[in-house]
Amino acid sequence: MSNTPATVDSVARSWDLVVIGGGITGAAVFREAVRMGLRTLLLEQNDFAWGTSSRSSKMVHGGLRYLKEGKVLLTRASVKERQRLLAEVPGLVDPLGFMMPVYSDGGPSRLVMGLGLSVYSLMALEKQYISYSAGQMADLVPGLRTQNLTGGFYFKDAQVDDARLVLRLIQEGVANGGTALNYTKVQAVGRDSRGRVAAITAQDTETGATAGFDTKVVINATGAWAEKLGRVPESGVHIRPLRGSHLIFPASVFPLDRVVSFMHPADKRPVFIFPWEGTAFLGTTDVDHDHDLNTEPVLTKAEADYLMEGLDFILPGLKISVSSCIASMAGVRPVLSHGRAAASAESREHAVWDEKGLVTVTGGKLTTFRLLANDALKAARDYLPAKNLPSKSEPVFDAPKNRSSKMAPLNKTVQTRLYGRYGNQANTLVETCGPDLLAPVFSTETLWAEIDFAARHGQVRHLSDLLLRRVRVGILLADGGAACFERLEPICKSALGWNQEQWESEKAAYVKLWREAYAPPSVLFAK
Template sequence: MKREQALDGLRAAGMAQPFDVLVIGGGIAGAGVALEAARAGARVALVEARDFASGTSSRSSKLVHGGLRYLAQGQFGLTRQSLRERNALLRDAAGLVAPLRFLLPVREGDKNGRALLGLGLLAYDVLARSRSRVWLGLEALLQRSPWLGRSGLRGGWSYLDAQTDDARLVLRALAEARSHGALTLNHLAVESLSRGEQGQVSGALLRDAISGERLAVAARCVINATGAWADGLRQQQGLSPRLRPLRGSHLLLPAWALPVSEAVAFAHPDDGRPVFALPWLGATLVGTTDLDHRESLDREPGISRAEFDYLLRALQHQFPSLDLGEQQVLSTWSGVRPVLASGQDLAPSEETREHFIAEEAGLITVTGGKLTTFRASALQALRLASRRVPALAMLTALDGPSTAPVFAAATLATRRRLLQDRRLGAALAQRWLDLYGEQALALQALVDERGAAELQPLGPPAPSRPVWGELRHACRSEAVEHLDDLLLRRSRLGLLMPEGAAELLPRLRLLCAEELHWSDSRWALEAQRYQDCIRRCYGVPPEDRT
C-alpha cells in the first residue's frame, strides 16, 4: 500500500468509526503489537514519528538469544521466555533468524572458569530443553578460532544461540501486519494524545512530517510502543518516568580484518564486562557497551570516543596478532535501550531487561523488553487492551505462549516458483523467501520487468548478499522517504560498505529519480543529509567526541 493510500485510510477512519487499536511506535515492539492485533481481527493503525526501526530496533547487537548473563543475574523467568521465543523465531523465521554458535574462551585466572561457565550453560540448556554446550580443549578451540591470543588459554565452551538482521525483522513483522489489514505509516508523529470520557486516552492528533498535515485519529485503545521514548507520552499523562535509557555501541569491521566464523564472547580486560565479536552479513560485528545515555533522545545517538577505544582495546587484547586499529573499522552505531529503572544504585549492566507493560489512564505502554521477546510482550499488552476491544477477546484465553507461527510461511507454489528460477540461483531465491515471505514474488516480477541488471550483488562477500533489485523494491514498496531509510534500514549497505556506501550514490541518484521522483535539488539535499548522518552517527568518532 502506498503512503497516500494509507493516509486516506487514516482520514476516512477519522470520519467513521474509530480504530480498534492505534499503535504508536514502529520498532519491533510496535510491529509485534500491530501484527498480533491485526491477526486477531482488530482494525489497526500504526504510526512512527521517524522511520520504521530507526530507533533501537535497527541499532541492536542483532542477537536473538536467551541472555546467558541474565541467567547469571537470577532472571530465570526472562531467560526461559527468551529461549522459548528464540526457538519459535528459529522455526518460523528461518533464515531471517539464523542459528549462531558462540565460543567462550577460558583463560587461567578467569573469574568465571570452566566449571562455573559449564554450570551456567547446563542451566541454559535445561531452560531451552535441548543440549548445545560442548567443552573444547585448547587445540580444538584454536581450530575454531585460530586468532585468539594464547596467553593463559585453557580451552573454551561452545553453545548455540541465534542472530538476525534486526531492521529486516521489523519490516517483516510490519508486512505481515499489513497482510492482515493494518495501516502502517512512518514519518507520522504524535503531537498530542486525545482524551474521551473520564479523561481516558481515546486517540491522537498526528502530524505528517512529509507534508505538515495534521490528522485526528480516534481509537478504542492506544498503545505506546515507543521504546526509549515511552516516558515522553507517559509524561503527557502526568506520570513519573520509569525508564533508564542506556546506550549500547558497536563496531563493524571487514571479515578479512577480524575473521570469525562463530561468535566469540569474552571478558573485557579493564572491567570484566562481556564483549563479543560475531559474523554478521559478511562482516564482523563487535559489541557492546552499556552506559547511561544522558543526551537528548531527540538527537540521533553516536558512539563516543571512550566507547570506541574501549571496544577496540578489548579486541586488541583478545586477538593480539591481528594488529587491529581504527583504520580497519567500517562503521559504528549506537542504540538506546529502554531499560526499566530499578531505582537502586545499580550499574547499567545490572538493571533488569524485563519488559514494562501497564495501562495508565487508558494508555497502554509496552517497553523495556528484548528484541527476542517482542511477540510475548505484544500478546501481554493486547490482553490488557481486550477489555475495550472485542476483537481481541480470544487473546484473553491464551494464558501461556502463543502456539501460532510468528510469521506465515510462503506457500509451496511460491517457494517452487522462486527456487526453480534459474536466473536467481538457489541462494538468492532462498534469501528472498527468508526476508520477504510471500512478497518475494514482487522481487521476481521486478526482475521480469527490468532484467538481469537487478540481480547485481552488493556489499561484502557473504553466503547471502543483497542485490540491486532489493533497493528498487524498497523504493517501490517499503515506504522509503529518505536516503538513510534505504541504505541503513531497508538494506544495511550503509553499514557494510566504506563511507556509508558512498560508491553507490551516483547510481542511487538515478534510481531515486526513477522510483521516488526526486528532482536534482531533492537529491542534493538527501545526499548531504545522509552523508552528515553517516559522519555524525555511524563513522569513527573524532578524538574529542565525549
C-alpha cells in the same frame, strides 16, 4: 507497504486500537492486533525501526547471561522464542555459533559455564554446547590470548537483521488489513469525562498535515520515549536510556564464521566480535545516554577506546587496528531502572501498565517481542472489542503460499534469505525486477533488486531510510556505500519520483548524516 501509502489526513478516523512506535515492540503489537481482527493504526514519529530496533547487536539470544542473575523464566522464554524463530523464518533468523574462552584471571569458571550451558541445553531440548581444552580453543580461535587460558566452550545462538524483522512484521500487518504510517507523530492523547482514552491527534512531521482519530485504547510502544506519554506508576522506577555502540570492520580482519564472546578486562562485562552480512561487528557498550532522544545517537571516543581495548586483550594475535574500521553504530536501549549504579546491572525484563486506556509497554529483549506484544494486548482487553488473543502455537509470520519460478536462477541460500526477509513479497521482488538487479551490491549479500523493491514499495522518504534500514549497505560498505550512488540515482528517480535537485539534496543529507553518526572513529573524531 507501498510508496504511495496512506497519509495522516487520508486514513479512516475511527480505530479499535492505535499503536504508537514503529520499533520491534510496536510492530509486534500491530501484527498481533491485526491477526486478532482489530482495526489497527500504527504511527511512528520517525522512520520504521529508526531507533533501537535497527541498531542492536543483531542477536536473537537464548538469554544465557540471565541464568547467572537467576532469571530462569526469562531465559526459558527466550530459548523457546529463539527456537521458534529459527524454525519459522530461516533466512531472517539464522543459527550463529559462539566461542567463549575461559580464563583463570577473570570471568566465570569452566565449571560455572558448563553448569549454565547444561541448563540452557535442557531448555532447548537438545545439547547446545561443546567443551574445549585450552589447546583446542587456541587452535579454533586464531589470535586468541592464551595467557591464563583454561579452556572454553562453543554454544549455539542465533542472529537477525533487526530492521528487516521489524519491517516484515509491519509489512504483514498491512497486507492483512492494518494501516501503518511513518514520519507521523502523536501530538496529544485525548480523554473523555471519566479520564479514559477517547482520541489522539497526530501530525505528519514533514508535511505538517494534522488529523484526529477516535480510539478507546492506545498502546504506547515508544521505547526510550515511553515516559513522554505516560509515567511509570511504580515509585522510584523510571526509564533509563542506555547507549550501546558498535565498531564495524570488513570481514577480512576477523577469520571466523562465529562469535568470540569474552569478558572485558576493565569491567568484566560481556563483549563480543561477530560476523554479520560480510562484516565483523565489535560491541557493545552499556552507558547512560544523556542526549536528546530525537537526535541520532553517536559512538563516543571513550566507547571506541573501550571496545578496542577489549579486542586487543582477547585477540592480540590478529592485530586489528581501529584504522581498519569502516563504520560505527550506536543505539539507545529503554531499560526500566530501579536505581542501580551500574548500567549493566539493570534488569532487561519488560513492564506493562495501564492508565485508563493508555497502555505502556517498555523494556524487554528483541528475542521475546511476541511475548511483549501479547502482554500489552492482554492489558488492553477491557477497552477492545471481544477478540481472542492469537494462540501461542500459531506462527507469527505468514508462510509463503508458493515459490516463484523466477527464483530458479538464484542459489538456495539466496532464495531462503529473500523468503525469510520478505515473505510472500519475495515473489513480487524477483518478478518485477530486471535480471541485472539479481546481483549482489558489491561485497554485501544484498541484491540490487532489494534496493529497487524497497524504493518502490517500502514507504521510503529519504535516502537514509533506504540505505540504513530497508537495506543495510550504509553500514556494510566503506564511506556509507557511496560507491552505490551512480547506480542508485536512476533507481531513486524512477521509484521515488525525485528530480535531479531532490537527488542531490538527499545525497548530501545522507552523506552528512553518515559522517556525523555512522562513520568510523577516523572520521567521527577527526580534528
